[in-house]
Every structure is written in structure tokens, then in C-alpha cells.
Amino acid sequence: MKHSVCTLVSFLGGMLVGSVVTMLVTPQSGPELRNKIRDYVDHEAEKIRCHCDDK
Numbered sequence: 001m002k003h004s005v006c007t008l009v010s011f012l013g014g015m016l017v018g019s020v021v022t023m024l025v026t027p028q029s030g031p032e033l034r035n036k037i038r039d040y041v042d043h044e045a046e047k048i049r050c051h052c053d054d055k
Helices: 001-025 030-054
Strands: none
Touching: none
């Protein structure tokens, strides 16, 4: 159990660091980046919904 928690915390920490680095080095403005992220999340969520509906 302790190993699983450590792995999860490490994974979430890596995601956070990656997100911050991406936002700092991107050539896009804040609103453009947020819209791009929102569109990506919406697209991926739709793919998951379609995959779940097929089963």
C-alpha cells in the first residue's frame, strides 16, 4: 500500500512539474493556452465517452 501511494504522489508531482514548465516555455498567451488545453481535454473526454458507449 505504501508503495502505491508513493507511486501515485510521484506521478501527480511529475504531472504538476510538467504542466508548470510547459506553461512557462510556451510561446502562446494565457488565454490561448487555456483554450487549447480545454479543447484537448474536451476532445479526449469525448473519445473516452464514445469508447465507453461502445461497450
